[in-house]
Amino acid sequence: MSENYRDPSGNTEQFRAFVHTPEGTAPEAAPSRLPLIVGAAVVVLLVAVVAWLALG
Template identity: 45%
Template sequence: MPDSYQDPSGNTEAFRAFAHPSTESPAESPAESPAAVKPSTNLPLIVGGIVAALAVIALITWLAL
């Protein structure tokens, strides 16, 4: 390994520069502000459950014939 290589985990400043490559400071980041946080929705889970239930009902009906 060359001597000029600096491990990002070696100090806090290097790690932060590695982990947050954007030029914005973490306090200015819109993704971390409370107003930018969107509430999670269960819609995909509900739709997936309905599709799975219909598939099971269709399978049972097909096997019963």
């Protein structure tokens, strides 16, 4: 880390400037993992149905 780094919480003026930065400069939120979870559940269900049909 560089020695010139200033923690925005270091003083009130820096913190206020940090809080009032435009929304576009903030890091993007992580994408939702819900489709991945639903897809995994569907795959598990399909494998279970195929196994049940094959053994039945």
